[in-house]
Amino acid sequence: MPFQHTQSRSPRGPRRLASAALVVVAALLTQSGTVRAQAPANPATPTPPTAAAATAQAPTSAPAPAAPGGAAENAPSAADTRALDEQTQDLKKQVVDLNRDLFVLEEELLYPANTQVAVFVSMDVGTFFALDSVELKIDQKEVANYLYTPREVEALMKGGVQRLYVGNLKVGSHELVAFFTGKGPNDRDYKRGASIRFDKGIGAKYLELKINDRQRRLQPEFEIKDWE
Amino acid sequence: MRAVNKFVPSVLALTLLVAGVTARGADYPLMSRAAPDFALRAFAGDNVRLSEHRGEVVVLVFWSSRCHTCGAQLEALNRSYATYHSAGLQMYGISVDDDERHASDFVASYRVGFQMLDDPQKEVGRLYQVDRLPMVVMIDRSGIVRAAREDFDSASRVPYLRELKRLLDQ
Numbered sequence: 274m275p276f277q278h279t280q281s282r283s284p285r286g287p288r289r290l291a292s293a294a295l296v297v298v299a300a301l302l303t304q305s306g307t308v309r310a311q312a313p314a315n316p317a318t319p320t321p322p323t324a325a326a327a328t329a330q331a332p333t334s335a336p337a338p339a340a341p342g343g344a345a346e347n348a349p350s351a352a353d354t355r356a357l358d359e360q361t362q363d364l365k366k367q368v369v370d371l372n373r374d375l376f377v378l379e380e381e382l383l384y385p386a387n388t389q390v391a392v393f394v395s396m397d398v399g400t401f402f403a404l405d406s407v408e409l410k411i412d413q414k415e416v417a418n419y420l421y422t423p424r425e426v427e428a429l430m431k432g433g434v435q436r437l438y439v440g441n442l443k444v445g446s447h448e449l450v451a452f453f454t455g456k457g458p459n460d461r462d463y464k465r466g467a468s469i470r471f472d473k474g475i476g477a478k479y480l481e482l483k484i485n486d487r488q489r490r491l492q493p494e495f496e497i498k499d500w501e
Numbered sequence: 502m503r504a505v506n507k508f509v510p511s512v513l514a515l516t517l518l519v520a521g522v523t524a525r526g527a528d529y530p531l532m533s534r535a536a537p538d539f540a541l542r543a544f545a546g547d548n549v550r551l552s553e554h555r556g557e558v559v560v561l562v563f564w565s566s567r568c569h570t571c572g573a574q575l576e577a578l579n580r581s582y583a584t585y586h587s588a589g590l591q592m593y594g595i596s597v598d599d600d601e602r603h604a605s606d607f608v609a610s611y612r613v614g615f616q617m618l619d620d621p622q623k624e625v626g627r628l629y630q631v632d633r634l635p636m637v638v639m640i641d642r643s644g645i646v647r648a649a650r651e652d653f654d655s656a657s658r659v660p661y662l663r664e665l666k667r668l669l670d671q
Binding site for chain 1: 541542548549550553
């Protein structure tokens, strides 16, 4: 057992040493690089690396020893921070753009236009119905079951449209059934269904589940709209 | 002496078991990962979606009416909730009971300030890999799982509160 222990440890020792040595060499190289960078800017007085780097970046500014101590160091560092901030913002923007491109690419790959079916939910007024959940079935198979929070309902009531489901369907005739659960008039539990038969062609198919208030009957109305 | 020696391995095993159970640290698969989002119905009140609480420290407490220590733990956690809620702490008790009626009775018998959610299909329990009750999962303000504990005793309260304060200070 002890033999195995030493056997397993022995190769790690030199590796650790080697990696430690590499780290030290890298640190030394970095330091020497910094020293070289600051040497032409200010050979006489050694300044902190940040100030030196800032001086190298802004060649028009006065040399460090000429300016009174702290103020000279503060001014370039503030500019440095601003530049770094701009760089960070730029990087963030690039990441967001890349993320958007990836999202679009993923959508195109997963749901090609010729098989894509998307179902949206919208709500108008909502006085007679407080939405709790929507269950969606396509060809008698449950594809989505979404539970709504008050914030989400509020967003829908403000005119927001939610993409509830996106999937693929083959060309032909299909049936979509949606069940809406929530509180109806007089705060009673309310469950209603709506269905539609639609033909899926070559292009993408968009369907909208609309929840409206029917003022005359003082009841909510559930409608499925087929966007051609 | 022989009798004492006989008990030593079992005591040691028990100690190790308890030590392993108290805190699911690095072995918890969701540790340092984004907390899986979910939406659940509450026993009383509005539906809850986890992602709507980004920016708050969220503590999820998984319980069942058949778990003996769960009630005491909920009461103890309720004290920390009452203290730190104003500092950005959000707490949810999640029932993984099979019988909804038992769960409702349990909720009625333990009056706590935070919302109790119903997970009848145990989907959220599976998402969070709950294999022991009670279980507490702590999520930081950016939605990352930072701690998971699978026990309840007086000794576990101190590390829990320490972790909670650390998360709230972030």
